[in-house]
Amino acid sequence: MEFTADLTEIIQRTNDVKSFRFNRPAGFDYKAGQFMFVTTTVLGERVRKPFTISSSPTENDHIEFTKKLTGHDYSNALDEMVVGDVIDIDGPHGSLTFEGEYDKIALLSGGIGITPMISICKYCSDVELDTKITLISSNKVQQDIVFGEELDRMERGNRNLKVVHTLTRADEDWQGCRERICDSMIVHEIPDYKEYVFYLCGPPLMIDSMVSILNSMGIPKSQVKQESLVGY
Numbered sequence: 001m002e003f004t005a006d007l008t009e010i011i012q013r014t015n016d017v018k019s020f021r022f023n024r025p026a027g028f029d030y031k032a033g034q035f036m037f038v039t040t041t042v043l044g045e046r047v048r049k050p051f052t053i054s055s056s057p058t059e060n061d062h063i064e065f066t067k068k069l070t071g072h073d074y075s076n077a078l079d080e081m082v083v084g085d086v087i088d089i090d091g092p093h094g095s096l097t098f099e100g101e102y103d104k105i106a107l108l109s110g111g112i113g114i115t116p117m118i119s120i121c122k123y124c125s126d127v128e129l130d131t132k133i134t135l136i137s138s139n140k141v142q143q144d145i146v147f148g149e150e151l152d153r154m155e156r157g158n159r160n161l162k163v164v165h166t167l168t169r170a171d172e173d174w175q176g177c178r179e180r181i182c183d184s185m186i187v188h189e190i191p192d193y194k195e196y197v198f199y200l201c202g203p204p205l206m207i208d209s210m211v212s213i214l215n216s217m218g219i220p221k222s223q224v225k226q227e228s229l230v231g232y
């Protein structure tokens with residue numbers, strides 16, 4: 001579906017991450033984890049880039065995407081948008097989706113790769129699925145954690161959801177994990193990991209590393225779904 005959408009709300013998530021919300025038009029159906037193409041005018045030219053839909057299909061009044069602000073031209077054009085501005089949307093696309101197909105899922109994300117995971121967690125929590133979910137989210141420092149409060153709230157309300165944050169450059173007072181996602185972390189956090197379907201989202205190097213770790217742990221390819229944040 002292609003449509004022009006009015007920006008209704010901007011949410012500053014962290015210092016360099018913003019969510020952009022639009023009215024959800026009638027007939028715009030999507031699955032948790034899908035993405036859409038967003039076109040806006042950048043220095044006089046129309047530019048189109050893919051963004052995961054960070055809202056959940058259960059949220060009827062809005063759709064949202066969440067952008068890591070890079071200081072580059074397209075990013076700056078979005079950063080300067082105000083409520084009432086319009087963008088063009090083409091979607092939904094993508095197959096990193098979850099609608100309750102599996103009993104146990106592990107969501108492994110790096111940085112802004114959290115966006116499909118928040119949609120999946122919100123969806124499962126809202127429709128009260130019995131699916132056991134472990135989310136391991138990797139960031140550099142505590143200030144980089146996007147959707148931290150939302151995930152805390154969801155974890156309190158959904159006994160099937162476990163959220164683990166790992167920080168690779170944490171302050172001294174950080175009590176949680178301090179490593180990149182690795183095999184021993186997966187074994188520790190998900191002892192029955194062989195029964196899980198793994199969802200991976202993040203930068204290409206992180207995805208390559210996760211695929212090779214899961215392969216070395218004996219997880220078949222059929223139990224691994226992935227989306228790199230580069231492409232299209």
Ligand SMILES: Cc1cc2nc3c(=O)[nH]c(=O)nc-3n(C[C@H](O)[C@H](O)[C@H](O)COP(=O)(O)OP(=O)(O)OC[C@H]3O[C@@H](n4cnc5c(N)ncnc54)[C@H](O)[C@@H]3O)c2cc1C
Pocket residue numbers: 035049050051052053065066067068069070071072073074075094112115227228229230231232
């Ligand atoms: C399926 C899919 C889903 C995605 N979902 C999201 C999402 O939910 N949120 C999100 O933020 N992104 C998402 N992305 C990535 C998004 O599409 C953009 O590529 C990304 O946000 C960077 O766009 P940009 O215009 O800010 O940066 P770009 O200008 O495209 O820069 C990207 C990278 O290229 C290099 N680069 C390019 N130009 C320069 C320059 N002048 N100086 C230095 N380095 C440069 C840098 O390494 C930089 O980090 C997704 C991508 C895919 C394929």
